[in-house]
Amino acid sequence: MSKPNYTGTYHMVEQENMDAYLTGLDVNIALRKIVCMLTPTKEITHDPETGAMKIKTVTTFKNFNMDFIIGKEFTEDLGIVDGRTCQTTVDWDGDKLVCVQRGEKEGRGWTHWLEGDKLHLEMRVQGIVAKQVFKKAD
Template sequence: MPADYNGVWKMILNENFEEYLKALDVNVAVRKIATLLKPDKDIAHNGNHFIIKTISAFRIITCHFLCPRLQTTISWDDDKLVCVQRGEKQNRGWTHWIDGDELHLVRALHLHPICMRYVACMQNTYSV
């Protein structure tokens, strides 16, 4: 049975995020601003349906998907939620998993981990 991702998660650590953005060819000004942000994650998870909101001071990005997803490959690997994206940068993606009360996020490019983000659970109340 996959882990329960429901809840509001607050970022506690963001390692190598600027290097990840640089690998994606994001310009230096945007990289500098982005590394200063500490977005929260609001995740509603019900079975294979997910709604993930990334909330920062500048905007809210909402992603709705079913797991598995066909356009971008999102699948379960035990308790880990794994995404491989296709587009300008091939084999870009991320992996989410829960360890205790922390939500971990690894961002990868060409299937090599570049950036780690650690997020602490603030509340666990949602269901989709």
């Protein structure tokens, strides 16, 4: 069975528990306040044939790019987020994309999945879960 194609532009419409998640990453209070006010856009390019994926998170504050091959571990520079690097693998779990980030923080990673025109993102660190929902642009 073929996997869904995540290609598209998605605008955030919901967010919950972001401050607690950022606290779990040891992000300082000033930066947490800024991040919690942002409404990011995700620009995703996905080639289902090769497994290549690019996720660009665009905000009025800073942008973050993540380029990877699904199923292949890589070193991810999260300096823009919390000053760390980690060994990252993004792989399929059914129709969901599951990211595991091995490094200083236990249980760090995220899951993306599609439901209709909505892109869901669940971010995890040390048992703390934050959620964001994005709506696909027309």
